Amino acid sequence: MILIADENGLYGSWFMGQKYDRLGFEDLEIAEQSSSILSEAQAWLDAYFAGQEPDFCPPLSPQGSxxxxxxxxxxxxxxxxxxxxxxxxxxxxxxxxxxxxxxxxxxxxxxxxxxxxxxxxxxxxxxxxxxxxxxxxxxxxxxxxxxxxxxxxxxxxxxx
CATH class of the missing domain: 1.10.10.10 (Winged helix-like DNA-binding domain superfamily/Winged helix DNA-binding domain)
Structure with a gap:
């Protein structure tokens, strides 16, 4: 999966090659680096895929109308x-x-x-x-x- 975040929240999570992959972020230069938001998102995904219902969620910042x-x-x-x-x-x-x-x-x-x-x-x-x-x-x-x-x-x- 591809995750995009900044210090304020998680903006996107897409499966590799999915439709609308990185929609709205195509022209931005994205740096691969760690952050507390990305770490929390990864921990949430790890729990979800392990069959648990995560009782936490990173701050979500979806961009749309x-x-x-x-x-x-x-x-x-x-x-x-x-x-x-x-x-x-x-x-x-x-x-x-x-x-x-x-x-x-x-x-x-x-x-x-x-x-x-x-x-x-x-x-x-x-x-x-x-x-x-x-x-x-x-x-x-x-x-x-x-x-x-x-x-x-x-x-x-x-x-x-």
């Missing part, structure tokens, strides 16, 4: 092992377009930290994921969800 910010703030509220549809998000945000919600979700600059992988199509089916559908499947299964034979998420833990 006010509408995108509203959508991303709702995504953070979806707990691990749970999902929401684009339509449910649209209703929650009083937005008439699930497609507009999808556009904001797709441009989320903080993969995993802002859990856009937990957003599904109207029938619980997998839809696009900037990091790739295979990663979305892995992340959902990592959080204990299962898929049925039509690639729809079954909202129960694997061990239930």
């Amino acid at each position: 006010p509408f995108q910010q509203r959508v991303w703030q709702e995504l953070v509220k979806i707990p691990a092992g749970s999902t929401m549809t684009y339509g449910q998000l649209a209703e929650l945000l009083a937005c008439k377009s699930a497609q507009a919600i999808g556009g904001a979700v797709g441009k989320n600059p903080l993969s995993i930290f802002i859990p856009c992988h937990r957003v599904l199509g109207s029938q619980g089916q997998l839809t696009g994921y900037a990091g790739g559908l295979e990663r979305k499947v892995w992340l959902l299964e990592h959080e204990g969800l299962s898929l049925d034979d039509k690639s729809r998420v079954v909202l129960r833990k694997k061990n239930d």
Whole structure:
């Protein structure tokens, strides 16, 4: 993964080669160096990938429009092992377009930290994921969800 931060917060986390990789940061000279924010982000990711639910999070500083910010703030509220549809998000945000919600979700600059992988199509089916559908499947299964034979998420833990 690629992480971008400064002393104020984490601006981006992307899978290598994902769609919108470093969007908004393409023209900046980025130096590889350590920082307390990056260390905290790495510790958070290590805990998440170890199957733990981290009880801490680095300061997040996603850059986007006010509408995108509203959508991303709702995504953070979806707990691990749970999902929401684009339509449910649209209703929650009083937005008439699930497609507009999808556009904001797709441009989320903080993969995993802002859990856009937990957003599904109207029938619980997998839809696009900037990091790739295979990663979305892995992340959902990592959080204990299962898929049925039509690639729809079954909202129960694997061990239930």
